[in-house]
Amino acid sequence: MKSLKYIIAGILFGIIMSKSEAISWYRIQEMFRFQSFHMYGFIGTAVLLGSVIVYLIKKFKLRDYSGKPIVFRDKDKSYPRYLIGGTVFGLGWALTGACPGPMFVNVGYGYLGMLIVIFGAVVGTYVYGLIREKLPH
DSSP, rough: TTTHHHHHHHHHHHHHHHTTTTTTTHHHHHHHTTTOOOHHHHHHHHHHHHHHHHHHHHHHEEEEEEOOOOOOOOOOHHHHHHHHHHHHHHHHHHHHOOOOOOOOHHHHHOOOOOOOOHHHHHHHHHHHHHHGGGSSO
């Protein structure tokens, strides 16, 4: 019963992603071909909303559900990690037509080919975990 709120949040996330067409392979391809503003507007809205929420969390010193203060730590200024990681993520997104959230929504929509993409994402994450210490962080 404790997990019910997460299941409901996931269902709402899936509905929002599908109704906004953010899971559409065609919309994602339009974005990578610079043929449509739709996904850029969607992503830009998410970044703006996230920035406002982080600002409000810091300003009002909000706490998490267990009463602990929410703390944001600065990230390392290592540009190669972001360039390489972002390139790999972007290439995977462009080739499959889905980033991690929409992969699962697409499976729920009945696009079972996305199971191959999810399998590849899980294997890639596992391999990253194996070689993480050898990579330039």
